[in-house]
Amino acid sequence: MSKHSKQYQRADEPIFWGLFGAGGVVAAFATPALILITGLLVPLGVLQLDYASVNAFASNWFGKLILIAVIAFPMWHACHRIYHAMHDLKVDVARGFFKVFWYGMAFVVTIAAGAYLIAI
Amino acid sequence: MSKRKPYVKPMTASWFLNNRFHTLYMLREGTSVFVGLYSLILLWGLAALVKGEAAWNGWLGHLQNPVYIVFHVIALVACLYHAITWFSLAPKAMHLQKGDQKLTDKPVVIVHYVAFVVASVVIIGVVALGGAA
């Protein structure tokens, strides 16, 4: 007979899946262009990102929202995938610890980015 | 007495190397390492921005280091691979139908690529026009 008496527990995954999904969207649509700009075009002198213009951008609320979105969401995305990839690689030790570790890291990055943006 | 003795093949930690599709899956998951590291680099830049102009220019200087250039080339490739896989999977999360016909995934995927081009042009355009005051 099947295990009809089996009790199922609701997973807390929807919270993290939502953040993972938001990060996946940002990392797909915005991050490639951003890497191209900050990682290649600006260092190679093709484009400029001078302090005054970036500071002005980060000083208004629209700019702050954009910046926290492109920093925090991809971090949640990455931490979620890395946490699950550990299981894929059969690293199943201390699941509880690593859950706090990875999602905690994304949380800290979010708070730090928020605090910096408020400080500007 | 039962002569049954079901044999369970062990699954090693390198299972994903045995099948091309599974290898590509792990590569897709692996792109997240670069996505995460890039987030940290942006956070570092934001911290520099808060500190002032000297720190900001210092951050830009660090990014000229060949090690960072190489990292960003790899990160860009990883991120583009993430985008390709993301766009191909995006239509799966929704059921779209018109009348009694199910719509194919293709139009949804194409819309994602168009949006990607538009977003990239807008982001690069904004920096090109407003990056230097």
Add this chain to the structure above:
Amino acid sequence: MSQAMMRVTVQRYRPEQDDAPFMQEFEVPYADDMSVIDALHYIKDNLDGTLSYRWSCRMAICGSCGYMVNGVPKLGCKTFLRDYLNTGLTVESLANFPIERDLVSDIGDFVEKLEEVKPYIIRQDAVSVQDGEHLQTPAQLTRYRQYSLCINCGLCYAACPQYGLNNEFMGPAALTLLHRYNQDSRDQGRDERIDIVNAEEGVWGCTFVGYCSEVCPKGVDPAAAIQQGKVESSKDFVMSKLRPRRSS
């Protein structure tokens, strides 16, 4: 003219005498229209009568002849020798299931999981036979039709590393079958199935590898059904915070 031959490597496991499976090579006469089960039939009839394997309809509807062909889950009846002339052909039992004997795998766990999702129309209202059929429009049929085409062959379980890593996971076909009934306009059993959907063993055990949909011989697309299940579960998660449901 001598008959063209092809070498076929087959996994053997005889529980009475073997501690582990081993591979055995056979030379099979080749023809363009020969399927993998044709080759297995030839071996059983002419070379080694002790070879065990499941098959039945030979037309991709019974779901019996799932094997790993060169490491890829395939139906033996719709996989042809002609496509393996350059690579060679190796047949093993379906991955992620215990091996019962030779190419026969123990799919008991898979069948239990199919049962577990209550794959039948559940009604909350009391209707009698005299009330007539539950009518359904073509548009309502389209919502679940694709997911009802599953033949329970188990290829998607052999393709799914999450099931291989942890067989508590309900797996592609069972979650798709669950989704198929939830999407059926005649069904009112969503609340009885949502606990499975919401669980770690339910849709959240899936990391969207997507190989299940790739290997499905009927175009069912289990990965899509599970992804839509995640959306459903997420909505249910939010609703449960706003308006707590029964606690069971």
